[in-house]
Amino acid sequence: MRTTYLTLAMSAILAPYFEPSVEPRVVAATGQPEPLASWKDGPNKKAIVEFVKGVTTKGGAHFVPVEDRVATFDNDGTLWCEKPTIEITFALENFKVMLPKNPAWKDKQPFQAIIEKDKEHLAHADMAELIEFFVATHAGMSQPEFNESARKFFATARHPKFKVLFKELTYQPMVELVKYLQANSFRVYICSGGDMDTMRSVAQEIYGIPPENVIGTSFVYEPREVEGKLTLFRTAKLLSFNDKIDKPKNIWLHIGKRPILAAGNVRSGGDIEMLRFSQGSKYKSLQLMVNHDDAEREFSYEEKDRASLNASEKLGWNVVSMKNDWNRVFAFQK
């Protein structure tokens, strides 16, 4: 079995439901006094600030023209919490709604395992099964219908441990980083294995990133006539699973430029190619690899083969420690 984004995501689906719940602390809205207020002083914050100063200083050795200031961020585990993976949770919600109309699922994997909460099966489910689940629960709807179902999910679904809405599980230091880059004329993109339309339904609201700057896993659309209007419907056919080498390919397809800053996280090795692609820029570039080492405020987990940390060490990328580099993880924490 290959260890991938989806197998990891699926095996982790049920785990957090059994963890002790933590009461969310509510904080008053405050003005933001400093661009990277949730970052602790240290080598990583320093590297970010110096990089941005370098690329924006006209006449400096590292100046980058505005049109080439492109940054790409992975989403799950980099911009928001991935335990459980939010798109998979959304897929499970869709699954519940769709199940009565699909009785055959009861005898078919991985649907059966999900119905029976068979953690053992899910932990070892193969790629084909997991993609089938992901695809089946995202298909058949028109784009307006799909957008509406995503809107409803984000307006109501809550995290099992933190009890807040899923959309509140953005990492405050990373949101500040996105805004800091935008304030310095960067065009910031999401480039994630998550479903593109799902992320697009919420990215503007929670990150200030518009739909057209979201690159993700995509499906083949099919045109149908709805009340005289040409309308696109999602089919069950995958167009691109935006992970690993597909990230640079889709960055080229959507943007046509190498990013000068790329950020991913330790979990599946899915961001290594994106960071390498960024590092191949003709300009000075910066790569960030977020490490989940904060069991207290979020979760602590590692990568089996250590590929992301090994690449970071070998290629000189900045490993961001959630525990040591961040004053807080979520906006609702103090």
Next chain:
Amino acid sequence: MRTTYLTLAMSAILAPYFEPSVEPRVVAATGQPEPLASWKDGPNKKAIVEFVKGVTTKGGAHFVPVEDRVATFDNDGTLWCEKPTIEITFALENFKVMLPKNPAWKDKQPFQAIIEKDKEHLAHADMAELIEFFVATHAGMSQPEFNESARKFFATARHPKFKVLFKELTYQPMVELVKYLQANSFRVYICSGGDMDTMRSVAQEIYGIPPENVIGTSFVYEPREVEGKLTLFRTAKLLSFNDKIDKPKNIWLHIGKRPILAAGNVRSGGDIEMLRFSQGSKYKSLQLMVNHDDAEREFSYEEKDRASLNASEKLGWNVVSMKNDWNRVFAFQK
């Protein structure tokens, strides 16, 4: 044989080389006194101005929030001259360079017909042949190499009739329209059957449209290591031929929104689906269909099955007459 963008493009490749040449008139650079100065007063200019006023008037019945002000333009025949199709001319240039290394082409169609200037064969070439030509002449290069070859082409190649650089063959009224929309907070995209990377190499310079706002025909990329850098190479495999129904699909893939303004042209019927998709917007929308009826200043040509004009009449789209609606076609004409 299906009449398509490519068959039309190919059959038209050689024709202009035999037309009488026209000396370009050079004009002094002038400040632009009025946003749509090259448009004649009349119903089409009025429709454009009223539409833009409507969507930008806060509190008005047709106001559209800035984030939903998306416009998509076909390129060949809509924004710049398509006789001969500029990407095909570029492909022919690549073909000349690649021919010595591909001696087998001499005995294979459509390569043989191109070498022998066999207009009869080209006019009836089938789709598979033409795609093979298009693909073969765009493949095997790394992205930096390809960009460099496109840059060289646009810096030197001249139109056989007008004698100016191909990149000077933009329609001045349409360039003004792009800038007018951008000044009114529209995000303007190209959505064309032309090769995406080729258009991206020049769109910023000639239209003020950045590479990431160019949607076009795309190829599968393959990663290779070049001097330790992860580098993308173009393969001979087509990813998407961005014509007809692929235009709405790729608009959704790249933007995730329906355009509220879409512009295409009469020639192959390739823009009908894009204009229909735009017309399905929940907002008031505008569709423009450019008609090539100006043999004197550009070219005059029609569509065999009249599909674009029929759709325009049936669906209430604005047909733009190059002859009657435009004060001038190209910037170099008066």
